[in-house]
Amino acid sequence: MEHVSKINDELYMTTTKAPVNIAVIKYWGKTNEDLIIPANDSLSLTLSTEHLCATTTVAIGKKFREDRIWLNGKEESVHSPRLQNCLHEIRKKSQNHHAQDFPDWADWKIHMCSVNNFPTSAGLASSAAGYACLVRSLGTLFHIEGDLSGIARRGSGSACRSMYGGFVAWVKGTNADGSDSVARQIASSDHWPEMRVIILVASDAKKDTSSSHGMARTMETSSLILERVSNVVPQRMKDMTDAILKRDFNKFAEITMKESNQLHAVCLDSYPPIRYMASASWDVVNLVHRYNQFCGTNKLAYSFDAGPNACLFLLEESLPEVLALVERAFPTSRRDVDFFRGTPAVTGKMSQELVEYMAINPQQDAIKFAIITHVGHGPEPLDNPEAHLLDIHGYPK
Amino acid sequence: MEHVSKINDELYMTTTKAPVNIAVIKYWGKTNEDLIIPANDSLSLTLSTEHLCATTTVAIGKKFREDRIWLNGKEESVHSPRLQNCLHEIRKKSQNHHAQDFPDWADWKIHMCSVNNFPTSAGLASSAAGYACLVRSLGTLFHIEGDLSGIARRGSGSACRSMYGGFVAWVKGTNADGSDSVARQIASSDHWPEMRVIILVASDAKKDTSSSHGMARTMETSSLILERVSNVVPQRMKDMTDAILKRDFNKFAEITMKESNQLHAVCLDSYPPIRYMASASWDVVNLVHRYNQFCGTNKLAYSFDAGPNACLFLLEESLPEVLALVERAFPTSRRDVDFFRGTPAVTGKMSQELVEYMAINPQQDAIKFAIITHVGHGPEPLDNPEAHLLDIHGYPK
Numbered sequence: 001m002e003h004v005s006k007i008n009d010e011l012y013m014t015t016t017k018a019p020v021n022i023a024v025i026k027y028w029g030k031t032n033e034d035l036i037i038p039a040n041d042s043l044s045l046t047l048s049t050e051h052l053c054a055t056t057t058v059a060i061g062k063k064f065r066e067d068r069i070w071l072n073g074k075e076e077s078v079h080s081p082r083l084q085n086c087l088h089e090i091r092k093k094s095q096n097h098h099a100q101d102f103p104d105w106a107d108w109k110i111h112m113c114s115v116n117n118f119p120t121s122a123g124l125a126s127s128a129a130g131y132a133c134l135v136r137s138l139g140t141l142f143h144i145e146g147d148l149s150g151i152a153r154r155g156s157g158s159a160c161r162s163m164y165g166g167f168v169a170w171v172k173g174t175n176a177d178g179s180d181s182v183a184r185q186i187a188s189s190d191h192w193p194e195m196r197v198i199i200l201v202a203s204d205a206k207k208d209t210s211s212s213h214g215m216a217r218t219m220e221t222s223s224l225i226l227e228r229v230s231n232v233v234p235q236r237m238k239d240m241t242d243a244i245l246k247r248d249f250n251k252f253a254e255i256t257m258k259e260s261n262q263l264h265a266v267c268l269d270s271y272p273p274i275r276y277m278a279s280a281s282w283d284v285v286n287l288v289h290r291y292n293q294f295c296g297t298n299k300l301a302y303s304f305d306a307g308p309n310a311c312l313f314l315l316e317e318s319l320p321e322v323l324a325l326v327e328r329a330f331p332t333s334r335r336d337v338d339f340f341r342g343t344p345a346v347t348g349k350m351s352q353e354l355v356e357y358m359a360i361n362p363q364q365d366a367i368k369f370a371i372i373t374h375v376g377h378g379p380e381p382l383d384n385p386e387a388h389l390l391d392i393h394g395y396p397k
Numbered sequence: 398m399e400h401v402s403k404i405n406d407e408l409y410m411t412t413t414k415a416p417v418n419i420a421v422i423k424y425w426g427k428t429n430e431d432l433i434i435p436a437n438d439s440l441s442l443t444l445s446t447e448h449l450c451a452t453t454t455v456a457i458g459k460k461f462r463e464d465r466i467w468l469n470g471k472e473e474s475v476h477s478p479r480l481q482n483c484l485h486e487i488r489k490k491s492q493n494h495h496a497q498d499f500p501d502w503a504d505w506k507i508h509m510c511s512v513n514n515f516p517t518s519a520g521l522a523s524s525a526a527g528y529a530c531l532v533r534s535l536g537t538l539f540h541i542e543g544d545l546s547g548i549a550r551r552g553s554g555s556a557c558r559s560m561y562g563g564f565v566a567w568v569k570g571t572n573a574d575g576s577d578s579v580a581r582q583i584a585s586s587d588h589w590p591e592m593r594v595i596i597l598v599a600s601d602a603k604k605d606t607s608s609s610h611g612m613a614r615t616m617e618t619s620s621l622i623l624e625r626v627s628n629v630v631p632q633r634m635k636d637m638t639d640a641i642l643k644r645d646f647n648k649f650a651e652i653t654m655k656e657s658n659q660l661h662a663v664c665l666d667s668y669p670p671i672r673y674m675a676s677a678s679w680d681v682v683n684l685v686h687r688y689n690q691f692c693g694t695n696k697l698a699y700s701f702d703a704g705p706n707a708c709l710f711l712l713e714e715s716l717p718e719v720l721a722l723v724e725r726a727f728p729t730s731r732r733d734v735d736f737f738r739g740t741p742a743v744t745g746k747m748s749q750e751l752v753e754y755m756a757i758n759p760q761q762d763a764i765k766f767a768i769i770t771h772v773g774h775g776p777e778p779l780d781n782p783e784a785h786l787l788d789i790h791g792y793p794k
Contacts, residue, residue: 223655224662227624254668258620261670265621269662271655272686279676289669 003140003381007392013059014140015387018133018379020052020126021045021161021168022197022311024256024303025240026263029219029229034081035178036157039219040233043169043240044161045313046189047197048376051342054129055382056114057389058137064109070389070396071130072115085154086135093151094142110138113389113396118371131155132162136379149183165189165377167244169237189375192247194316199371200326202280202308211306214267214274221271228266249315253301256313257288260303278308280330280366287329287360288312291322294357319372320348329360330367342372400537400778404789410456411537412784415530415776417449417523418442418558418565419594419708421653421700422637423660426616426626431478432575433554436616437630439567440637441558442710443586444594445773448739451526452779453511454786455534461506467786467793468527469512482551483532490548491539507535510786510793515768528552529559533776546580562586562774564641566634586772589644591712596768597723599677599705608703611664611671618668625663646712650698653710654685657700675705677727677763684726684757685709688719691754707764716769717745726757727764739769 004014021044029039067078067087078084087110095106112134116126135152138144149160153170160182161168166189173180209217218225236255243251267274277285284302292298300322301313314322323340324347332339340347350358391397401411418441426436464475464484475481484507492503509531513523532549535541546557550567557579558565563586570577606614615622633652640648664671674682681699689695697719698710711719720737721744729736737744747755779785788794 223629224621224624224659227621232620258666258668261668262621262666265662265666268665269655269659271651271658273658273682275679275682282672285670285672 001143003383004143005385005388007059007394010062011059011392011394012061012141013057013388013390013394014137015055015057015382015389016133016137016140016379017049017053017055017382018129018136019046019049019162019165019376020054020129021158022047022303023158023161023305024252024259024313025233025236026259026305027158027170028263028266029215029225030157031172032178033216035181036153037178037181038157038170038172039225040229041169041171041237042158042161043167043186043237044158045167045195045197045375046162046165046378048373049380050376051371051373052118052129052199054114054116054126054133055387055389056112056130056133056137057387058113058134058141059111059390059394060105060108060141061111061394062104062108064111064394067110067112069112070114073396082131082155086131086138086151089151089154090135090138090142090144093144105142111390111394112137115389127156128158128162131159132379135159136163140381147182150179150181153178153181153183163378166191166375169241186241187244189377192244192375195375196314196316196319197373197375198312198314198322198326199373200284200310200312200330200367201369201371202278202310203365203368208276209274209306214270214276214306217272217274218266218270222266222269224269225266228262232262250298253292253298253313256301256303257298264304276306276308277304280363281308281310283329283363283366284310284312287325287358290358291325294354319345321350321354323347323372324350325358325360326367326370328355328358329362331362331364332367332369333365337369340370340372342370343374345372398540400780401540402782402785404456404791407459408456408789408791409458409538410454410785410787410791411534412452412454412779412786413530413534413537413776414446414450414452414779415526415533416443416446416559416562416773417451417526418555419444419700420555420558420702421649421656421710422630422633423656423702424555424567425660425663426612426622427554428569429575430613432578433550434575434578435554435567435569436622437626438569438634439555439558440583440634441555441565441567442592442594442772443559443562443565443775445770446777447773448768448770449515449526449596451511451513451523451530452784452786453509453527453530453534454784455510455531455538456508456787456791457502457505457538458508458791459501459505461508461791464507464509466509467511470793479528479552483528483535483548486548486551487532487535487539487541490541502539508787508791509534512786524553525555525559528556529776532556533560537778544579547576547578550575550578550580560775563588563772566638583638584641586774589641589772591714592772593711593713593716594770594772595709595711595719595723596770597681597707597709597727597764598766598768599675599707600762600765605673606671606703611667611673611703614669614671615663615667619663619666621666622663625659629659647695650689650695650710653698653700654695661701673703673705674701677760678705678707680726680760680763681707681709684722684755687755688722691751716742718747718751720744720769721747722755722757723764723767725752725755726759728759728761729764729766730762734766737767737769739767740771742769
């Protein structure tokens with residue numbers, strides 16, 4: 001069995017690492033809460049697992065008495081409906097396709113262990129990477145071929161997009177059972193090699209309203225969400241796909257920013273209104289628009305999800321200047337930690353003209369740190385036995 | 398001539414005071430910039446002139462060499478298109494109807510002098526009261542009968558609503574020339590005597606984007622504004638009128654808050670996005686929703702315009718408790734000025750249960766002061782000669 005370690009006749013395990021993704025056409029609102037069918041298509045960039053990823057080991061063992069899961073070193077309940085849905089769907093597919101291969105496994109239990117290489121509290125869509133990683137691991141363990149994004153979707157909607165690298169669309173589909181609500185790669189991870197991503201981690205990372213509750217409230221109470229899902233997003237999916245395929249950064253940036261703003265607009269149109277953008281987020285918004293104004297074209301784009309962190313998109317050529325901009329706008333008082341993390345990069349200099357035009361009012365420590373990264377691959381198996389998070393008995397190392 | 402002082406054969410003057418109004422169905426967007434035809438109907442409460450008003454004296458004199466205007470003690474240009482439009486429309490009406498009465502006045506020039514009894518910088522829709530006051534004064538001077546709200550509209554859109562007291566609708570109309578885009582009283586100022594209004598003046602009163610520019614940008618760039626003006630507002634106009642006529646405060650409050658939120662949602666959906674709500678505004682939003690949650694019904698509503706000030710609506714019975722709430726949420730460090738202004742009112746006590754439920758995190762000095770007021774009348778002439786702002790030569794006193 002490819003990528004599966006046989007520990008002994010009664011214990012098999014496999015380990016996967018899976019990426020985070022950042023939506024540029026936003027997912028906000030479900031038409032079916034249980035099946036997690038989204039109200040509109042969405043589109044994201046998969047980020048490199050070098051800097052942000054989930055790692056998951058799954059093991060199946062004859063002696064395991066029950067399914068168990070450990071997340072970031074802490075055992076959690078396996079009885080969450082979302083986790084149960086994933087396990088159920090995987091076992092169903094495994095029985096359908098491979099009953100003859102694994103006759104013994106039908107009653108065996110599964111141990112799952114997952115860690116993120118970034119703080120969950122940073123609000124960086126950890127559940128997307130986590131569920132993509134889990135489902136991909138289970139798929140490998142049970143040797144299930146073909147697309148599993150529909151199963152990842154049952155764990156966390158946006159997880160389906162982390163099942164592929166590069167530029168990924170999640171189509172809402174038309175089937176009532178959600179069977180065609182799956183992810184599809186629009187362009188591979190090497191399609192637009194100049195694309196860079198900087199994640200600005202805001203200091204105040206507390207989230208008031210979970211995205212699940214937030215989007216449910218929006219669907220129930222916003223009088224603008226229907227216009228968005230019916231008319232605005234379908235057009236933007238076409239325009240964004242086009243911009244990506246043509247590598248038109250100016251257009252990509254414009255749609256990305258408009259999408260971020262509209263997500264937060266429908267949140268504000270909800271009742272009671274939902275607010276995710278903090279004061280520092282608006283500092284980023286204003287900084288980016290002013291910089292683009294100076295450049296005469298969009299060289300930089302922002303995107304905000306259900307939290308105050310900002311995600312910046314830019315091309316490699318703009319990186320030195322943008323880092324200088326970020327450093328000046330959000331100076332850090334902490335000397336003990338690196339402010340810029342991820343891909344090593346050289347901070348450039350702002351021209352005197354740019355300095356004067358920007359007239360930055362620095363917000364010390366509004367941004368805790370920044371992660372510089374790029375577009376990357378989908379989930380990948382880790383074949384080195386050292387990578388397993390479970391020991392030879394199937395328990396966390 | 399009623400309400401007009403004849404100073405001598407060559408100089409006549411009249412003085413008016415006119416109210417501020419606060420929209421509960423918001424005006425945001427024009428279909429004709431020059432004629433100031435709004436994209437949707439709107440609805441407002443006219444506030445008592447006891448606490449907030451504009452006072453304007455207009456004089457017509459044979460010896461005046463040109464039209465002149467003084468605003469809050471400072472001479473301003475009379476050549477602004479909006480002022481010219483008002484003067485032009487008034488002179489046209491005056492010639493149409495009364496050419497026989499005032500044969501001499503055709504070439505006489507006009508001096509105008511206007512003051513607000515509140516700081517313009519407080520962002521309290523001073524232009525609405527100002528233009529209503531000016532147009533009403535000119536109407537009195539020229540003895541023009543009938544509705545003048547269409548002319549006030551040419552000065553500042555929302556000024557047309559300040560031409561009536563009580564609860565006032567501004568219908569967008571259907572005529573291309575704007576001739577039926579006028580204000581209409583929905584209910585008089587004594588229709589709902591328990592209604593109270595508290596204006597919380599935010600400390601940071603700087604406005605980034607003027608409302609004129611803001612609404613133009615929204616009309617040009619928001620992909621949600623059309624849905625708002627075509628479908629959302631027409632229904633809300635009906636529901637709000639109904640709530641007012643039935644004195645249904647719970648419903649009134651809900652629509653008021655949803656309208657405020659949607660105004661700011663379409664601002665955020667504009668490109669680049671427009672932000673008027675400051676951090677203190679959100680403190681107010683959260684305070685009000687939490688209080689209503691505690692009460693089990695809407696006892697309090699907020700509304701925000703193109704600035705950070707909050708307008709609260711409530712019934713008289715809730716006033717003592719709400720004042721206690723405001724005092725606790727926004728303590729002032731200034732001992733030298735009154736925090737609560739306007740109608741004298743007794744601050745009540747919050748029950749221990751309410752204190753615990755609210756769990757207020759006080760924001761000292763986020764609110765500079767508060768004005769307690771109520772629904773009032775439309776513009777009124779001031780017949781006391783002492784009230785004139787121009788002296789017997791027609792110049793500012």
